[in-house]
Amino acid sequence: MKIYGNKALLAQTARMVSAGREPHSIIIHGEKGLGKKTMAKYIAAQLMCEEHSGVPCGRCRACQLIERGAHPDLIFAQSNDKGNYLVEDIRDSIVGDAPVAPNEGDIKVYVIPDFDLSIQTSIQVQNILLKLIEEPPDHTALILTARSKEAFLTTIISRCVSLSVTPVTMQESGEFLQANYPDRSMEEIREALEAGKGNIGRCKAYIEQEQFYNAVGLARQIAQAYAGGSEYGFLKALAGADGKKSLLREALYLFSELLRDACVRLANGDAVGCDTALADALSRRLTLSAGTEIYDKITKYIRRIDANCSLGLVCNSLCADLF
Missing domain, CATH: 1.20.272 (Zinc Finger, Delta Prime; domain 3)
Incomplete structure (x- = not known):
């Protein structure tokens, strides 16, 4: 799983995992296109990798299942067609499911992406999650992503590890585009780079x-x-x-x-x-x-x-x- 940029953040979570101090609640925040969901998936692999070194090995069953998007204990919450997370869904699929032991391995990871887009139900959902964040079962971890930390209540922020993702270098963006769009001309790559600069998601969007x-x-x-x-x-x-x-x-x-x-x-x-x-x-x-x-x-x-x-x-x- 190739991650561009934000090496210091991943090193921070790697140290926590390797020391046996796995974070149970994490907020990943930063502007759209900076790879928050990709980072959430990578951190889940850090937590679930059978080697527990803080760096996903890519070889164990857990890493391979995560890479294929088929791990039964890596659960991404689904919003409705308006981008809102329904209170009853979060209560049943996350809060109610959290006490249940993992299907495989030692930990279950829940990811709630783009939380800031859930404008109508944000407060209610956070209030439901608060008990889980305050007293998480040992075998669970929760990762929330949003464009800004301001989307969350102070009671949630104070109980989570906050990771602020930043743009990557132009060189890293260029490396990504050349590796993933080998059929594109250098002129098209340069145009995408100017449009997105260090925001790889925007560079991709400009092309796709x-x-x-x-x-x-x-x-x-x-x-x-x-x-x-x-x-x-x-x-x-x-x-x-x-x-x-x-x-x-x-x-x-x-x-x-x-x-x-x-x-x-x-x-x-x-x-x-x-x-x-x-x-x-x-x-x-x-x-x-x-x-x-x-x-x-x-x-x-x-x-x-x-x-x-x-x-x-x-x-x-x-x-x-x-x-």
């Missing part, structure tokens, strides 16, 4: 998912128009997402990242969004305080999209607000 590819293009059009002070160009770019809620939301989120990068550039930092040159162009138009204010405005309009406001009204209001 038409919507993300289009969202990157739209975000660049929006940023170019704003950097050039063209209100018409800005509104024309937004019109390209007319009736396409998810595309508009993704593009505005990417635009907000370019604004964030512009502020970072003004503070002499490195850009990590989908277009370094555009972040530089935006930084020449903005001051640090203005960039921060516009970033907050974009975030506000993304929330309006999430609240199902009219997309046409959102686009027109945003354009008027920014210009």
